[in-house]
Amino acid sequence: MVAGPVPAIQAISEDAVLLSFGDTIDPALTAVIRVWCDAIRTSLDELLTDLVPSYTTITVYYDPGRADFRRITHRLRSIPDTLPAEPEATGGRDIELPVWYHPSVGPDLEALASACELTVDQVIERHTAGTYQVYALGFSPGFGFMGLVDPAIAQPRLARPRVKVPAGSVGIANRQTAVYPSSSPGGWRLIGRCPTRLFSEEDLALLTVGDTVRFRAVDQETFRSLGGDDTPFQEDSAS
Amino acid sequence: MTGLRVDHAGPRTTVQDLGRQGYQHQGLSPGGAADLASFRWANHLLDNPANAACLEITFGGFSAVARQPLLLAITGADCGPTVNDQPVGHWRAFTMAPGDCLRLDRPRSGLLTYLAVAGGWHTRAFCGSRSAVAREGLTDLGLLEGGAELPVTTSDPVTAPEHYRAREVPAKLRPDMATDAPLRVMPGPERNAFSHTDLARFIHGRYTIGQQSDRMGYRLDGPALQSPGGITSRGVCRGTIQVPGDGKPMVLLNDRQTIGGYPVPGIVPALDCGRLAQKRPGERIEFQWADVADCQSGRMLFERLLATSQWRHDGTLHCRWTD
Numbered sequence: 127m128v129a130g131p132v133p134a135i136q137a138i139s140e141d142a143v144l145l146s147f148g149d150t151i152d153p154a155l156t157a158v159i160r161v162w163c164d165a166i167r168t169s170l171d172e173l174l175t176d177l178v179p180s181y182t183t184i185t186v187y188y189d190p191g192r193a194d195f196r197r198i199t200h201r202l203r204s205i206p207d208t209l210p211a212e213p214e215a216t217g218g219r220d221i222e223l224p225v226w227y228h229p230s231v232g233p234d235l236e237a238l239a240s241a242c243e244l245t246v247d248q249v250i251e252r253h254t255a256g257t258y259q260v261y262a263l264g265f266s267p268g269f270g271f272m273g274l275v276d277p278a279i280a281q282p283r284l285a286r287p288r289v290k291v292p293a294g295s296v297g298i299a300n301r302q303t304a305v306y307p308s309s310s311p312g313g314w315r316l317i318g319r320c321p322t323r324l325f326s327e328e329d330l331a332l333l334t335v336g337d338t339v340r341f342r343a344v345d346q347e348t349f350r351s352l353g354g355d356d357t358p359f360q361e362d363s364a365s
Numbered sequence: 366m367t368g369l370r371v372d373h374a375g376p377r378t379t380v381q382d383l384g385r386q387g388y389q390h391q392g393l394s395p396g397g398a399a400d401l402a403s404f405r406w407a408n409h410l411l412d413n414p415a416n417a418a419c420l421e422i423t424f425g426g427f428s429a430v431a432r433q434p435l436l437l438a439i440t441g442a443d444c445g446p447t448v449n450d451q452p453v454g455h456w457r458a459f460t461m462a463p464g465d466c467l468r469l470d471r472p473r474s475g476l477l478t479y480l481a482v483a484g485g486w487h488t489r490a491f492c493g494s495r496s497a498v499a500r501e502g503l504t505d506l507g508l509l510e511g512g513a514e515l516p517v518t519t520s521d522p523v524t525a526p527e528h529y530r531a532r533e534v535p536a537k538l539r540p541d542m543a544t545d546a547p548l549r550v551m552p553g554p555e556r557n558a559f560s561h562t563d564l565a566r567f568i569h570g571r572y573t574i575g576q577q578s579d580r581m582g583y584r585l586d587g588p589a590l591q592s593p594g595g596i597t598s599r600g601v602c603r604g605t606i607q608v609p610g611d612g613k614p615m616v617l618l619n620d621r622q623t624i625g626g627y628p629v630p631g632i633v634p635a636l637d638c639g640r641l642a643q644k645r646p647g648e649r650i651e652f653q654w655a656d657v658a659d660c661q662s663g664r665m666l667f668e669r670l671l672a673t674s675q676w677r678h679d680g681t682l683h684c685r686w687t688d
Contacts, residue, residue: 136554137657138551138553138554138602138632139551139602139603139604139632139634139657139660140551140634140635140660140661140664141602141603141635142600142602142632144554144599144600146554149597151597175386175387176386176387176388176389176390176395176600177389177390178389178390178599178600178623178624179390179600180597180598180599180600180624181597181598181599182597182599183597183599183600184600185599185600185601185602187389187600187602190661190664190665190668191664191668194658194661194665195657195658195661262598262624263390263391263623263624264392264598264600264622264623264624264625265392265622265623265624266392266500266501266622267391267392267393267501267503268391268392269392271598271624307392308501308502309502310500325392327491327503327504330388330391330393330492331391331392335390
């Protein structure tokens with residue numbers, strides 16, 4: 127039996143194969159991709175060097191000194207025969223992230239609210255009402271792309287990315303939301319700040335693809351007591 | 366124990382090995398030596414493991430003092446290396462006594478020089494790799510600065526250093542820094558989404574390395590391609606050519622982000638990425654189509670060459686296929 131869609135398999139480089147499960151973002155794909163990731167780890171074992179799941183794809187990296195793409199794709203093509211008939215429930219964890227939603231740490235909060243013809247409180251309500259899946263990690267260590275954001279508060283990236291976004295900043299880009307794990311450049315619209323560490327050298331990334339995340343609004347005092355840095359956001363003059 | 370004290374690190378020097386494998390799903394960039402061939406030869410000259418950490422020195426301007434007897438090798442862009450002002454040759458192994466000063470000038474061509482030490486530089490390892498990805502800001506995994514003390518694995522004196530000192534990578538096996546032979550490119554997942562005209566422009570056009578090029582990616586100035594639109598973000602491998610909205614292709618290298626959302630007309634294989642990484646802003650490049658099987662055979666030949674060739678006592682390389 128085959129669990130869910132069978133991906134198109136394409137050798138794209140001398141050390142990478144791309145598995146595509148379709149073109150449209152579908153929350154139901156997350157479970158399928160998880161099951162496939164486990165099966166690929168078992169199937170390729172020591173030949174595998176990296177495995178990057180994303181919204182609708184898995185990029186499989188292997189050691190080109192030890193196997194060629196024919197051997198790898200042959201093994202990947204035999205995976206559907208080994209999959210369970212029903213993929214188990216996503217298997218991801220439920221994670222709650224506290225957020226202090228405030229213009230001093232979320233410089234785009236008020237502008238986003240007015241662009242959406244909502245009040246700031248309504249934006250916070252909509253953002254905290256959602257249950258988000260972690261679709262992919264990338265951009266920087268521990269940066270999880272989460273969705274899907276309520277269309278009522280979905281806004282595109284800034285036309286001009288900021289040179290420096292402080293660690294913990296919570297942003298919206300179209301129907302995606304994320305927390306910046308470290309200070310970096312970034313173009314997402316910032317609506318608040320999260321005190322939880324999303325990446326550390328000891329524990330690595332907090333989030334894993336397939337996890338479910340909810341945001342909880344906290345006040346400044348709680349934010350600080352949770353270890354948050356409430357230094358107001360300052361627009362970099364160089365940006 | 367400290368083996369080498371860096372006096373001048375030059376414009377950009379980092380520790381690199383084969384890269385951080387197995388953590389891209391956490392968003393950790395793999396990093397790793399940008400010119401794979403030169404890096405591998407540096408280690409091969411010293412019988413090091415393939416993954417031993419080397420210094421990757423960008424555009425020379427480097428000097429350092431030995432703190433103990435050292436056996437080193439140097440490959441990549443030729444910076445006219447000297448020890449105590451005496452030339453030590455290039456693509457060669459050499460030794461330093463405590464207090465000896467190694468100097469690298471600016472390279473005449475190429476950009477990246479690799480400095481290997483017997484056993485590898487024993488700097489901080491994180492997630493199985495010593496490679497620095499500077500923008501990630503990880504502890505002790507950044508750019509080297511003057512004053513840095515680089516530990517080595519062993520303080521044991523090398524036996525028969527004269528055998529190593531005689532070693533030199535044969536000229537015909539060195540990657541050619543000066544060649545303007547086209548870079549190979551394998552068809553990318555979105556190749557067919559680009560128009561025939563644009564693909565012809567891409568493959569027959571000449572591109573200039575843009576000023577904003579670094580280990581993350583090389584931006585190319587030249588024929589712009591009409592982007593067929595963004596794709597759903599997915600894992601991107603070394604050599605991925607992505608075409609953002611302005612139509613100017615960018616080749617992603619070792620310090621790339623792990624996922625990307627721009628359409629991909631083609632992917633450059635690792636050995637050709639190494640040639641690209643040796644090019645400076647303003648230099649010109651061309652592409653030619655290749656298929657995955659060809660690029661893979663090229664890579665396998667390179668791996669077999671390193672795996673099966675051995676150094677003779679007189680410093681020449683014994684290799685069954687090329688002799």
